[in-house]
Amino acid sequence: MAYTGTMLAWSILEYGGVMGRDLPLAMEALRWATDFFIKCTAKPGVVYAQVGDPKADHNCWERPEDMDTPRTVYAVTKTKPGSEVSGEMAAAMAAASIVFENAGDRSYSSLLRDRAEKVFRFADAHRGSYNDSIGYGVCPFYCDYNSYQDELVWAATWLNKATKNSMYWNYIVKNFGDFKPNYERLLLQFGWDAKHGGIDIILSQYMMENHLVNSSAPNFVGYADAFICNIMPQSPFRYAHISPGGLLVSLQVTAAHSFVLVTYALYVKKTNHVIRCGNVVIPPDSLIQFANTQVDYILGNNPLKISYMVGYGKNYPQHIHHRGSSLPSIRSHPKPIRCKDGTPFYQSPKPNPNRLTGAVVGGPDENDKFEDSRQDPGKLEPTTYINAPLVGLLAFFKGLNRQ
Structure with missing residues (x-):
């Protein structure tokens, strides 16, 4: 959820100017x-990092209104740290503080910025993974597989942008040496x-705008170029898997990477930087053209001619892995649906009775194959962290088409 918040804020910052009447809705979200x-x-x-017992919740298929599973609250503390979840919350609040500052809500912006700084200091001073501190509350469902160092740098990156305080840039430069081995191993993600x-991408812009490219600082412009070279089909160094139908697998990767592609393309155009x-x-x-193919694929221009956004086009998933969508409404079924009472609806071959318009599902496999089955959450579960970067992407292409 914190990553969703950060990406939604970034989407608004970059492309809010072309969102039109959808901008207030994005800001409300x-x-x-x-x-x-x-x-x-x-x-x-x-x-507080997690609400709800994940195993109990996953064991039941019931409407949100009927949920009776434990609302266990999991927290990270000084003695049981969780730098990744704390760092991402700090990043989200820092990014959002810029959004609300630009919108004229200075008091709320100040609250977010101050809280982001405090949470970042907590995350940095008490380093550790919530995998170890929360354990059962996050694994195996939401484990951190890539360590917490990137979230600390990510939070410092957004605080550097939100506060314009050089201490955050200095933090990045100072700590990057310690983080570098793990960072470079995961550079292309x-x-x-x-x-x-x-x-x-963000720090490359900062370096280019502040003429730091040839300084002793880490070469984030080079890292950004390497990230692009990993993705683009014409690159001799491409590592990312592209399906026969042209998709960057999976849709989570597609949405996040495509957002980065168009955003970096705009940065590069402003500075006349050459990507080699x-x-x-x-x-x-x-970069923009390739991202466009990815968005088009999501919306139906793919081998199966299916839109992976619910409610868009004539052919889209009817059996998404979503409790509220798949279970009858209270109006049509007033009696409570308890934990296992929803199993027949989960297993039913019938389409979901409630359409979750705009939701984007996990999507096809690496060979463009897709079966519309509620019992395959990897392909049919909608997530906010897919939709958040798509908000910016769709706004960008909407604005591009108007030019």
């Missing part, structure tokens, strides 16, 4: 998340668990 993070971090030295590609992948020059427009 962002504020819903940041209000929650403010509550989660209200007690000094404590960050970006998503809810690994922040490396996003860090590179060996002897191959990658023009910024080619």
Whole structure:
């Protein structure tokens, strides 16, 4: 959820100007998340990281209105740290503080910025993974597989942008040496668990704008180029898997990486930077064109001619892995649906009775194969962390089409 908040804020910062009447809705969604993070971090030295027993919740299939599973609360503290979840919350609040500052809500922006700084200091001073501190509350469902160092740099990156305080840039430069071995191992990733590609893109802009490219600081411009070279089809160094139908597998990767592609393309255009992948020059427009193919794939231009956004187009998933969508409404079924009472609905071959318009599911496999089965959460579960970067992407292409 914190990553969702950060990406939604980044989407608004970059592309809010072309969102039109959807901008207030995007900001409302962002504020819903940041209000929650403010509550989660209200007690000094404590960050509430998870609500609900994940195994009990996954064991039941019931409507949100009927949930009777334990609402266990898991927190990270000074003695049981969780730098990744604390760092990501700090990043989300820092990014959102810029959004609300730009919108003229200075008091809320100040609250977010101050809280982000406090939570970042907590995350940095008490380093450790919530895998170890919370354990059962996050694993095996939400484990951190890529360590917490990237979230600390990610949070410092957004605080550097939000506060314009050089101490955060100095923090990044000072700590990067310790983080570098693990960082470079995961350099070519970006998503809810690994922040490396996003860090590179934002800090490359900072370095180019402040003429730091040839300084003794870490070469984030080079890292950003390497990230791009990992993705683009014409690059001799491409490592990312592209399906026969042209998809960057999976849709989580597609959404996050495509957002980074168009955003970096705009940064590059402003600074006249040249992206080189060996002897191959990658023009910024080619990044935008490739991202466009990814968005088109999600919306139906793919081998199966299926839109992976619920409610968009004539052919889209009918059996998404979502309790509220798949169970009858209270109006049509007033009696409570308890834990195992929902199993017949979960197993039913019938389409979901409630359409979750706009939700984007996990999508096809690496060979473009997709079966519309509620019992395959990897392909049919919608997530906010797919939708958040898509908000920015769709706004960007909406604005591009108007030019």
